[in-house]
Amino acid sequence: MHTIHLNKDRAASLLRRHPWVFSGAIARVSGQPAPGDTVRIVDAAGSPLALAGYSPSSQIRARVWSFGTDESIDADFLARRLEAAVARRRALLDDRERTGCRLVYGESDDLPGLIVDRYGDFLVCQFLFTGVERWKDDIVRILRERVPCKGIYERSEAAVRAREGLPVTQGVLWGEEPPELVEINEQGRRYGVSIAHGHKTGFYLDQCANRALLARLVAERSVLNCFAYTGGFGIAALQGGASHVLNIDSSAPSLALAADNFRRNGLGADRFDNLAGNAFDLLRQFRHEGRRFDVVILDPPKFAETKVQFKRAARAYKDIALQGASLLNPGGLLVTFSCSGAIDLPLFQKITADALLDAGRQGQILHYLHQSEDHPVGLAFPESLYLKGLVCRVA
Numbered sequence: 436m437h438t439i440h441l442n443k444d445r446a447a448s449l450l451r452r453h454p455w456v457f458s459g460a461i462a463r464v465s466g467q468p469a470p471g472d473t474v475r476i477v478d479a480a481g482s483p484l485a486l487a488g489y490s491p492s493s494q495i496r497a498r499v500w501s502f503g504t505d506e507s508i509d510a511d512f513l514a515r516r517l518e519a520a521v522a523r524r525r526a527l528l529d530d531r532e533r534t535g536c537r538l539v540y541g542e543s544d545d546l547p548g549l550i551v552d553r554y555g556d557f558l559v560c561q562f563l564f565t566g567v568e569r570w571k572d573d574i575v576r577i578l579r580e581r582v583p584c585k586g587i588y589e590r591s592e593a594a595v596r597a598r599e600g601l602p603v604t605q606g607v608l609w610g611e612e613p614p615e616l617v618e619i620n621e622q623g624r625r626y627g628v629s630i631a632h633g634h635k636t637g638f639y640l641d642q643c644a645n646r647a648l649l650a651r652l653v654a655e656r657s658v659l660n661c662f663a664y665t666g667g668f669g670i671a672a673l674q675g676g677a678s679h680v681l682n683i684d685s686s687a688p689s690l691a692l693a694a695d696n697f698r699r700n701g702l703g704a705d706r707f708d709n710l711a712g713n714a715f716d717l718l719r720q721f722r723h724e725g726r727r728f729d730v731v732i733l734d735p736p737k738f739a740e741t742k743v744q745f746k747r748a749a750r751a752y753k754d755i756a757l758q759g760a761s762l763l764n765p766g767g768l769l770v771t772f773s774c775s776g777a778i779d780l781p782l783f784q785k786i787t788a789d790a791l792l793d794a795g796r797q798g799q800i801l802h803y804l805h806q807s808e809d810h811p812v813g814l815a816f817p818e819s820l821y822l823k824g825l826v827c828r829v830a
């Protein structure tokens with residue numbers, strides 16, 4: 436078998452069961468593995484450590500399938516891993532009030548580079564690593580045999596595929612083409628999801644638990660929902676008894692879908708407004724106009740893709756938190772998120788503290804939030820924690 440020989444003193448992370456082998460850790464590659472081939476990883480003394488998929492064009496040169504070298508990496512192996520991931524979510528799959536959830540979350544589910552989300556009768560996959568691309572046909576067959584569904588669709592993220600040297604692909608992998616909108620039920624909240632055109636695989640499933648929490652905090656309060664997308668938090672707020680929701684997003688089509696989703700939930704046009712525009716500008720304008728809200732939600736897109744961009748990103752997070760906090764009535768709630776992996780929780784908390792200081796407001800953290808439980812964090816793989824949120828009470 437092809438073998439990757441690590442440099443001296445570069446075995447520690449694998450021994451701690453971190454699943455990535457970076458190019459800089461590699462002394463040499465023996466054999467001529469093709470992209471996606473299974474390779475043996477050995478330490479500088481030649482002792483075997485793991486079996487991994489090989490990805491020659493990525494800085495993450497190999498991702499571990501199995502620690503140790505006893506298992507064969509084949510369709511049966513993948514079936515066992517997929518079955519385990521699905522079995523861990525059995526309660527979610529059986530819950531009729533939860534028809535949208537993540538079934539496979541990559542490395543956290545011991546399936547590097549594979550994402551599978553369920554939206555009602557459809558599964559949506561992302562193949563983000565050559566090692567998993569290699570097994571695509573088997574993975575699709577195993578999924579359709581084990582998870583009842585009408586169709587399986589691919590929505591792989593273009594930028595990640597490019598880094599892996601993979602072509603950008605989208606479309607039906609098996610079964611029926613999904614309709615333009617697939618309705619999911621999230622604990623009584625109904626959302627139309629565009630699998631072909633929505634963000635990520637169609638929806639922000641990772642915020643599910645946070646939407647449920649928000650619903651419990653907002654009774655009779657007015658809510659400004661910035662970066663609203665298709666109304667995820669706004670609908671949760673109104674179902675939790677909020678008096679009114681103002682949704683802001685720069686994308687008019689997303690807001691149109693949000694309006695559709697409010698109707699889907701029987702929430703009348705008197706209870707919400709949609710405003711298309713740049714949140715950075717609108718927050719400033721509202722401050723200038725002296726507008727006030729009881730709750731301000733900030734759930735922006737990823738401002739930092741990499742460590743290099745994190746300073747600019749930190750300024751952007753601070754800016755919206757400062758403006759958002761300034762709009763709060765005394766005792767109001769600032770609900771602020773970052774999904775940038777490059778900004779960790781201590782830094783995000785500091786950014787938020789600095790923002791409140793500059794806004795001349797005092798605050799306390801009531802809740803630390805993260806991604807929902809169907810996006811578990813691998814203890815040996817801290818990179819899988821990307822979503823951080825704070826609920827602050829602002830005096």
Ligand code: SAH
Pocket residue numbers: 638639642662663664665666667668683684685686689712713714715734735736
């Ligand atoms: N809170 C949403 C997800 C938000 S995704 C949910 O739970 O479903 C981020 C959203 O921010 C996208 O809809 C995008 O259109 C919007 N966006 C990006 N930049 C923006 C800006 N400068 N001003 C307002 N909205 C912006």
